[in-house]
Every structure is written in structure tokens, then in C-alpha cells.
Amino acid sequence: MANENSSLHTAKRNKKDEFYTQIVDIEREMRHYRSHFKDKVVYCNCDDPYVSAFFEYFTKNFEFLGLKKLITTCYKSQHMDLFSQNDAEQAIKLEYSGGASNSLPTPDDIGVTPLEGDGDFRSQECIEILKTADIVVTNPPFSLFSEYVAQLAGSGKKFLIIGHQNAITYKEVFPLIKENRMWLGYGFKRNMAHFIAPHYEDTASDADHREGMIRVSGVVWYTNLDHSLRHEEMILVQRYHGNEAAYPRYDNYAAIEVSRTQDIPADYDGAMGVPITFLTKYNPEQFEIIGATESEGTGFSSGLWKPESGVAQAAINGVRVYKRLFIRNRKLVTSEA
Ligand SMILES: C[S@@+](CC[C@H](N)C(=O)[O-])C[C@H]1O[C@@H](n2cnc3c(N)ncnc32)[C@H](O)[C@@H]1O
Numbered sequence: 336m337a338n339e340n341s342s343l344h345t346a347k348r349n350k351k352d353e354f355y356t357q358i359v360d361i362e363r364e365m366r367h368y369r370s371h372f373k374d375k376v377v378y379c380n381c382d383d384p385y386v387s388a389f390f391e392y393f394t395k396n397f398e399f400l401g402l403k404k405l406i407t408t409c410y411k412s413q414h415m416d417l418f419s420q421n422d423a424e425q426a427i428k429l430e431y432s433g434g435a436s437n438s439l440p441t442p443d444d445i446g447v448t449p450l451e452g453d454g455d456f457r458s459q460e461c462i463e464i465l466k467t468a469d470i471v472v473t474n475p476p477f478s479l480f481s482e483y484v485a486q487l488a489g490s491g492k493k494f495l496i497i498g499h500q501n502a503i504t505y506k507e508v509f510p511l512i513k514e515n516r517m518w519l520g521y522g523f524k525r526n527m528a529h530f531i532a533p534h535y536e537d538t539a540s541d542a543d544h545r546e547g548m549i550r551v552s553g554v555v556w557y558t559n560l561d562h563s564l565r566h567e568e569m570i571l572v573q574r575y576h577g578n579e580a581a582y583p584r585y586d587n588y589a590a591i592e593v594s595r596t597q598d599i600p601a602d603y604d605g606a607m608g609v610p611i612t613f614l615t616k617y618n619p620e621q622f623e624i625i626g627a628t629e630s631e632g633t634g635f636s637s638g639l640w641k642p643e644s645g646v647a648q649a650a651i652n653g654v655r656v657y658k659r660l661f662i663r664n665r666k667l668v669t670s671e672a
Contacts, residue, residue, distance in 0.1 A: 426454025520556030
């Protein structure tokens with residue numbers, strides 16, 4: 336019974352992961368990283384070349400980016416889902432080094448080879464391929480995101496991947512963000528994306544509904560490739576001094592509450608609690624990330640929490656607020672405010 340339950344759970348989880356990125360979204364993000372890709376081996380390790388727009392993007396732009404090689408591997412169940420003709424549960428690999436006579440080569444033009452195992456990104460076979468790569472680019476399974484990021488960060492490889500913004504405070508993810516080993520990319524319009532998902536019921540409102548797709552909000556790109564947005568300074572127009580009532584102190588953290596990123600005051604040199612969406616504007620030369628609320632992980636607040644309060648979620652006058660990151664303005668740090 337336990338086994339039956341766990342295989343049902345796996346089937347459900349796998350299904351939840353079966354949605355596919357649109358090429359326009361890849362093109363829009365990749366535009367900002369061209370210089371990083373010259374002479375590089377790109378690995379897409381959650382990508383069936385027959386369906387993946389990442390495969391399509393990198394083959395189409397192989398010469399333009401000056402790539403050395405493209406490798407894609409595909410998890411066996413990915414094949415089954417969209418292609419009934421390919422339901423042999425075979426995990427596959429494709430390697431392309433450019434030069435196809437057709438400028439838009441198909442997987443069959445290039446040639447796919449079977450993998451020995453199931454194509455799981457965690458398998459030794461795929462880890463060996465990862466070692467040969469320079470940059471990993473994909474949309475990995477959301478349900479395995481923590482494991483996926485932990486493996487990638489441990490590999491020391493460059494990456495550009497899609498994930499949900501909720502992952503920012505996962506215990507495997509947040510330390511990387513705090514230490515500037517991973518940050519957000521340029522991002523999707525309005526922080527949401529439509530993914531190709533023929534088997535899903537879309538719950539988007541009429542205005543946002545697109546046939547054969549699901550709308551997912553809170554989707555972001557995570558990367559450790561440098562880009563110019565990350566060096567743009569946010570212009571701070573609000574002031575704390577003389578306007579203290581607008582920035583209440585938390586009951587249980589030694590910090591002030593800034594409920595909207597655009598309201599970060601220009602003149603406050605202490606710890607400030609901000610929403611996680613602050614990261615879309617984060618410039619590490621302008622701000623330091625001190626931590627996050629203890630509700631996201633023990634020890635995350637770097638000592639700002641008042642444990643005697645007993646409440647881990649940030650609260651103001653007894654009213655709890657949503658997830659918060661704690662930041663400090665690097666340009667103003669003069670005291671232990
Ligand atoms: C969100 S989908 C994205 C697919 C594709 N990368 C894209 O962007 O269109 C994640 C894919 O990862 C595959 N997947 C699930 N578990 C995996 C695993 N353990 N190893 C490799 N791929 C996996 C799923 O089959 C699914 O197709």
C-alpha cells in the first residue's frame with residue numbers, strides 16, 4: 336500500500352512538472368547574456384529535444400552565440416507525455432557541434448542516442464555529462480527545484496534556469512542568494528509566464544487565458560551569469576527621517592518594515608524588511624542582504640530575531656506580515672543601527 340501510494344505520488348508529481356517553456360521567453364532572457372556563451376558547451380539536462388524550445392533556441396542561434404557544443408538529455412517520462420509515438424520510455428541524449436546544412440536542424444538531422452539510464456539529472460551518467468559542460472540552461476522540474484539547485488551550485492557551473500520566486504527562501508537556495516552566488520535574471524513580463532501544457536486545465540482569467548497553455552505567476556529566472564540590470568542602482572525617492580510612522584519597527588525583529596520595494600528610504604542605515612520581490616531590483620553594490628525571517632529557516636535572520644517573542648514570522652503590533660528579506664543600504668552603513 337505504501338508503495339502504491341508513493342508511486343501514485345510520483346506520477347502526480349511528474350505530471351505537475353510537464354509544462355514547456357516558450358521560445359519567445361527564452362529569446363527575451365537570453366538577449367542579455369550573449370557574451371557569456373562564446374566557445375561554451377551548453378547543457379540542457381531536462382530537455383527532450385523533440386519538444387524543448389531550449390533545444391530549438393540553441394540550435395537556431397548556435398553560430399550567432401558562437402557555441403562550441405550543445406548537449407540535451409531527456410528524462411524518460413518526458414518523452415511519454417507529449418508523444419504517444421515515443422512511448423518506449425527511452426531516455427535520450429543529443430549532442431550538436433554546429434555545421435548542420437539545414438540552419439534549423441531537427442533532432443533527427445543531428446541524431447539522438449539512447450542513454451543507459453533514465454536521464455535523471457541526478458544520475459551518475461548525467462552528472463558526468465554535466466562535468467563536461469560550461470553553462471546549464473533549462474527549466475527544471477519545479478518539484479525537484481531544491482535538489483536541482485543544490486547539485487548545480489555544487490558543480491561550480493554557470494547556469495540560467497527558470498524557477499518559482501517562492502524558492503528564494505528555500506533553505507538550499509537562500510544562502511546562495513545571500514552570498515551572491517546566485518541572483519535573479521531579467522525576468523518575465525509582469526513576473527508571470529505562459530507555459531505549453533496540453534494536459535492542464537488553465538485557471539487563468541479570460542484576459543490571460545491562452546489555448547493549450549497554463550499561466551503561472553511568480554516565475555523568475557535564476558542565474559549566476561552577470562548581467563547589466565544587476566549593476567543598476569535603484570533610485571530611492573522616500574525618506575525615513577521625518578517620516579518614521581510610515582516605517583514601523585517589527586515586534587520581533589530589530590528592523591523596520593518597508594512593505595514595498597519602491598518605498599525603501601534613501602536615508603536609513605539600519606536593517607530593513609522588504610518583500611522577496613525586492614530581488615528583481617537588487618544591486619549588490621547598493622544593498623547587502625542580511626538575511627530573511629526565521630519562518631523561512633532557523634538562523635536565517637542573522638541575529639535580528641528576538642527569540643523571546645516566540646513568533647518567527649515578522650509581525651507589527653501583533654499582525655503578521657508576509658515573507659520578508661532583511662537588507663541594508665551599503666552606501667550608508669556607518670553604525671550598528
Ligand atoms: C517544467 S518541465 C520543462 C521542460 C523543458 N525543460 C522546457 O523548459 O520546456 C521540467 C521537465 O523536467 C523533466 N524531469 C522531471 N524529473 C526529472 C529528473 N529527475 N531529471 C531530469 N528531468 C526531469 C520533466 O519530465 C519535465 O519535462
